[in-house]
Amino acid sequence: MKALTLLPLASLLLVLGTVPAQAQPLPAHPDDLVFPELSYEPPVPEGHRFVMKNGVVVYVVEDHRVPLVDVNFTIHADAKQEPEALVGLHTGMFELMGRGGSQAHDAAWIEEEVAFLGARLDTGMDSYGGALALQSLTKDLDRGLDLAFELLRTPGFQEDRLQQWKDERLAAFKERNDDPERLERQEWRRLMYQPATWRAATAATVAAIDRKALLDWHQRWVQPEHITVTAYGDISARELLPRLERRMKGWKGQSQRFTSPDPEYRDVQPGVYLVNKPVNQSRVRCFLPGLDRDDERWLPAYLLNELLGGGGMSSALLNRIRTKEGLAYSVGSQLEERTFGQGLLWAAFQTKTESTQFAMSLLVDEVEKMARGEISQENLDNAKAQLIQAFPTWFSSAGTIASSLTEEELSGRMKSNPRHYRDLRAKVQAVSLEDVRRVAAELLRPERLVWVVVGDATAIMQPDAEHQLTLEGFGAVTRVPLRDPLSQEPLPLD
Numbered sequence: 001m002k003a004l005t006l007l008p009l010a011s012l013l014l015v016l017g018t019v020p021a022q023a024q025p026l027p028a029h030p031d032d033l034v035f036p037e038l039s040y041e042p043p044v045p046e047g048h049r050f051v052m053k054n055g056v057v058v059y060v061v062e063d064h065r066v067p068l069v070d071v072n073f074t075i076h077a078d079a080k081q082e083p084e085a086l087v088g089l090h091t092g093m094f095e096l097m098g099r100g101g102s103q104a105h106d107a108a109w110i111e112e113e114v115a116f117l118g119a120r121l122d123t124g125m126d127s128y129g130g131a132l133a134l135q136s137l138t139k140d141l142d143r144g145l146d147l148a149f150e151l152l153r154t155p156g157f158q159e160d161r162l163q164q165w166k167d168e169r170l171a172a173f174k175e176r177n178d179d180p181e182r183l184e185r186q187e188w189r190r191l192m193y194q195p196a197t198w199r200a201a202t203a204a205t206v207a208a209i210d211r212k213a214l215l216d217w218h219q220r221w222v223q224p225e226h227i228t229v230t231a232y233g234d235i236s237a238r239e240l241l242p243r244l245e246r247r248m249k250g251w252k253g254q255s256q257r258f259t260s261p262d263p264e265y266r267d268v269q270p271g272v273y274l275v276n277k278p279v280n281q282s283r284v285r286c287f288l289p290g291l292d293r294d295d296e297r298w299l300p301a302y303l304l305n306e307l308l309g310g311g312g313m314s315s316a317l318l319n320r321i322r323t324k325e326g327l328a329y330s331v332g333s334q335l336e337e338r339t340f341g342q343g344l345l346w347a348a349f350q351t352k353t354e355s356t357q358f359a360m361s362l363l364v365d366e367v368e369k370m371a372r373g374e375i376s377q378e379n380l381d382n383a384k385a386q387l388i389q390a391f392p393t394w395f396s397s398a399g400t401i402a403s404s405l406t407e408e409e410l411s412g413r414m415k416s417n418p419r420h421y422r423d424l425r426a427k428v429q430a431v432s433l434e435d436v437r438r439v440a441a442e443l444l445r446p447e448r449l450v451w452v453v454v455g456d457a458t459a460i461m462q463p464d465a466e467h468q469l470t471l472e473g474f475g476a477v478t479r480v481p482l483r484d485p486l487s488q489e490p491l492p493l494d
Helices: 009-016 089-099 107-117 138-153 159-174 180-192 203-207 211-221 237-248 298-310 316-324 353-371 377-395 398-411 420-430 433-443
Strands: 049-051 057-062 068-076 120-126 129-137 227-233 271-276 281-289 331-335 344-352 450-455 477-480
Touching: 057 237, 057 398, 068 138, 068 398, 089 120, 089 129, 089 138, 089 159, 089 211, 107 120, 107 138, 120 138, 129 138, 138 237, 159 203, 159 211, 180 271, 180 281, 180 450, 227 398, 281 353, 298 316, 298 331, 298 344, 298 353, 298 377, 298 420, 298 433, 316 331, 316 344, 316 353, 344 353, 353 433, 353 450, 377 398, 377 420, 377 433, 398 420
Parallel strands: 057 227, 271 450, 271 477
Antiparallel strands: 049 057, 068 129, 068 227, 120 129, 281 344, 281 450, 331 344
């Protein structure tokens, strides 16, 4: 679910409309201010959703204030089906599809054409596989679409650009162990994901990728049955759809259907997984099992996370660890909303090495309090109001409207729960304090916490005598070796 913020006053006035000017008594205190009730209904797909002759779904949202059009192609593709010997192929195909030329023109020629139009034409990875994005002046849209479809349907993957991409990947691999943040991200994913879901490319697997492999992977996934189109800006459906139909004429799918993937996370033994990186700060992230977003407990769990660490300055973790104790600048939590399957509930912070165990103990304390039901009605009401007030900002532009509707389509919720956005605020309002307390008792199980800690292992493992803490008190400690940045083979422990 989207990140939430309180609705800015200026945006609120735009949503509410202009309030007639009239003399009103000045309240004695800002708390006495009374505002008109917010009246807002979210956009619905009717009028924006269209289906082409070949079955491709297209969303169009008009905004004629600026002569610009954005047309985005989302391509469902499953990276888990990469051959083991070619890990990195999926990333390479989507990145090089936009920078490796076409079968008719070399990359430099296409880049010059795009620059001459003042357009933008990019490809890359996204959460559904990959995407191609075009932004063009309205008057140049036909030429922009010609170039976009040239790359989409007949990419060239020219050899010099492929070699350049390989060189860039190799240079990036050499830096894998240099940045603690990147190291933490690598190791928690390696630990928590199913092996087929997260595999690290190596120098050898990237070197093995050739033009034929890229063309084969493109042929397998970049087909009409895997594509959803999102368009917004200075264009109507009546103007856009014939343009798309002409450019897709004769393009018949030849690939397998994308199916919902298997669960991405695996069961991991609770405890502390310690990665040695001798720096003066520790990066700490901990995990608990979350929920499937279609679980009836989702909204109470979402509000619980807002109270725990997802709600910014008002959340318990930030209030305790940052504001009261001054141990971390950034601290928070997130309840993942996975499109397929169950996500994770995680919390993270960064602190100086000597305060690592104490900060971890404060996080556990706040988790235990909420698990015991120490949640106030006032705090819950504030979290609910924050979500409800922020709701209109999710649809603040043609782009966000188009993206939100397309996301519902891609994830399948448009079909399974078409009233999701229309009913959301009422469902949030109906969540009771007992609902949240019940979910807290079910989800917040400190004994099940999986910790990933990156920092100076020798210092972190020293007992914290001042607070009578040991690292083993948070669970069995497992030393995680660094890996050779090129081969990803484990290195000897320090």
